[in-house]
Amino acid sequence: MNSLYPIFLKVHQLNILLVGGGFVGTEKLSFLLKSSPKAQVTAVSKVFNEEFLKLAHDAPNVTLIEDMYHEKYLGAKHIVIAATDDKAVNKQIHDEAKERYLLVNVADTPDLCDFYLGGIVTKGNVKIAISTNGKSPTTAKRLRQLLEEVIPEDINELVENINKYRETLKGDFEYKVEALNKLTEGLVEKSKF
Ligand SMILES: C[C@@]1(CC(=O)O)c2cc3[nH]c(cc4nc(cc5[nH]c(cc(n2)[C@H]1CCC(=O)O)[C@@](C)(CC(=O)O)[C@@H]5CCC(=O)O)C(CC(=O)O)=C4CCC(=O)O)c(CCC(=O)O)c3CC(=O)O
Numbered sequence: 001m002n003s004l005y006p007i008f009l010k011v012h013q014l015n016i017l018l019v020g021g022g023f024v025g026t027e028k029l030s031f032l033l034k035s036s037p038k039a040q041v042t043a044v045s046k047v048f049n050e051e052f053l054k055l056a057h058d059a060p061n062v063t064l065i066e067d068m069y070h071e072k073y074l075g076a077k078h079i080v081i082a083a084t085d086d087k088a089v090n091k092q093i094h095d096e097a098k099e100r101y102l103l104v105n106v107a108d109t110p111d112l113c114d115f116y117l118g119g120i121v122t123k124g125n126v127k128i129a130i131s132t133n134g135k136s137p138t139t140a141k142r143l144r145q146l147l148e149e150v151i152p153e154d155i156n157e158l159v160e161n162i163n164k165y166r167e168t169l170k171g172d173f174e175y176k177v178e179a180l181n182k183l184t185e186g187l188v189e190k191s192k193f
């Protein structure tokens with residue numbers, strides 16, 4: 001059974017700790033910034049690779065700390081991502097984060113994740129997150145590529161226009177729901193997309 005519950009986080013107003021500035025750390029930072037360029041990230045690593053440094057340099061809210069992981073870096077954080085190549089350190093990060101009731105993701109260990117990072121499709125205001133329940137990240141990537149192709153670019157225009165109409169609607173909640181449902185009825189007919 002797939003019991004994951006997706007949410008959309010405002011990571012520009014949350015503090016994220018990312019430990020590990022190697023290949024996987026770079027991949028995680030890159031996807032985070034692609035969706036959320038102003039994400040507030042503190043990155044701690046013994047060494048950062050070139051690509052990580054470049055990504056961080058171009059992002060306004062990424063702070064780099066060249067150091068070994070230490071518990072003190074969990075202070076004032078909301079979310080923690082562990083991506084070192086040392087399993088014991090990743091486990092330590094997990095355990096110390098849980099002691100503080102933080103949400104934690106250990107990149108290579110689904111069992112130690114409170115949440116998964118998903119594939120993400122963005123078309124303006126429309127954002128779709130994809131997960132395979134941790135079973136096949138490659139499938140999440142392929143589905144992301146497929147949806148990027150098939151969802152029309154102008155879906156954002158549609159959303160913007162409906163939003164304008166929504167703002168003109170006077171009346172109670174029930175009236176608005178009915179008016180918006182009527183307007184968008186055609187969208188769920190098979191032939192429209
Ligand atoms: C559980 C999860 C935890 C987490 O990281 O959050 C996790 C775990 C693992 N990933 C592994 C490997 C790969 N990951 C990717 C790619 C992505 N992985 C992502 C998410 C997740 N990966 C979470 C589950 C998401 C879900 O529910 O579906 C994506 C969607 C988002 C992101 O990374 O931000 C991003 C695609 C983004 C995009 O393109 O849109 C590729 C493909 C590639 O890079 O081409 C490979 C190589 C091929 C392969 O192995 O499948 C391994 C094995 C490591 C090993 O063998 O050493 C593990 C560990 C394990 O499964 O045990």
Ligand SMILES: NC(=O)C1=CN([C@@H]2O[C@H](COP(=O)(O)OP(=O)(O)OC[C@H]3O[C@@H](n4cnc5c(N)ncnc54)[C@H](O)[C@@H]3O)[C@@H](O)[C@H]2O)C=CC1
Binds near residue numbers: 021044047068069
């Ligand atoms: N390479 C891959 O395709 C994937 C690898 N993984 C797993 O993810 C983990 C990380 O892999 P890579 O990023 O490829 O390794 P990597 O060697 O490129 O990066 C590891 C990073 O962790 C840092 N680090 C190590 N110990 C530390 C500590 N105590 N404190 C702070 N920083 C520390 C290193 O300085 C380095 O920057 C491995 O366990 C690997 O099995 C998971 C998914 C895919």
